[in-house]
Amino acid sequence: MKTRAHGLAVGALACALLYAGCTVQVSGSRAATAEPAPAPRAFATPAPAAAAPAAPAAPAAMPPDGARKGYILFRSVFPDPTLLRPYGRAVLSLVAQFDGRFIVTADRPVAVEGVPDTRRIVIIEFPSLARAEEFYRSAEYAEVRELREGIGQVEAILFEGR
Secondary structure (H helix, E strand, O other): OHHHHHHHHHHHHHHHHOOOOEEEEEEEEEEEEOOOEOOOOOOOOOOOOOOOOOOOOOOOOOOOOOOEEEEEEEEEOOOHHHHHHHHHHHHHHHHHHOOOOOEEEEEEOOOOOOEEEOOOEEEEEEHHHHHHHHHOHHHHHHHHHHOOOOOEEEEEEEEEOO
């Protein structure tokens, strides 16, 4: 029987082999082979004279107009999550009013590197950083935010990305 720990162990083994200079081929959820990487070439083979340089590809996740989106990352701890329900109901419709959408809600994240941080994670996406800030600093959200005051600890981070 495979477990999550088994999957993490296989992943850790693959990372260690890659770090050691091995080529790792993965088939399904298990490492199939681990062979030494080929020795680096001492010189590069020149490209054929007729070949034109390839145009750089645009990032796949980039919106067509090049606009970057705005995000709010919340990390929180609520000893009694049932007390958060009124806030949750109120914030859902408010986020939509500001053209936002929830893209991540993780109640039990698992730290696989660095300092263990098991706080709840929520990420909300907005069309722009300005729109995310408009939501966060709005009078409407200030009222909704009061519904969670005193029942837990929250950290909020605004950022821009693709």
